[in-house]
Amino acid sequence: MTGITERKGSTWGLLSLLAISLVLIPGCSGNKSTTRYAAPRIGSACYAKALPTVGEGGLAWGDTLSMARQKSLSNCARFAGRSGGTPSTCQVVLSECKH
Template sequence: MAACLVITFTMTAGCTRNAHSTQGAKCFAKALPSSGEGGLAFGQTLAMASKKSLDSCVRYASRSGGTPRTCQVVLAKCKG
């Protein structure tokens, strides 16, 4: 359920961002709280993507009535 919310919210949030913001990003990270919505982010480095996903997780968990202090990166990868 939480994963579906993350994907849905990320797709919605992606529409409001500049299309070039994730273009060429080599890494991505997903952070989830124990309850509430999490965050997915892209960046040129693993550290950048992880930080951005944690920041998003805290923001979205707070807005969804979740537990922002429990956010942690659950997936982080770089391509090629």
């Protein structure tokens, strides 16, 4: 007799936990997610790619061709330094504007 009572009690306990978790879920799903990376601005029509002789290069977008070239050189120097390359040898190898 006690075995049947214990099963009913554990069933109610499980159902209670399930009900509580279902009540709490909608509270968390209403949070808006935020972008955690820097996406290129809408309207940046120009891009440039710079590469060092050794190491990783950099790609950048900008409103003007000169801005994109400058950003890509800066990115190239940073990434080349991190990857054990030669930051002082960065050169722009590709640059153009859409349209």
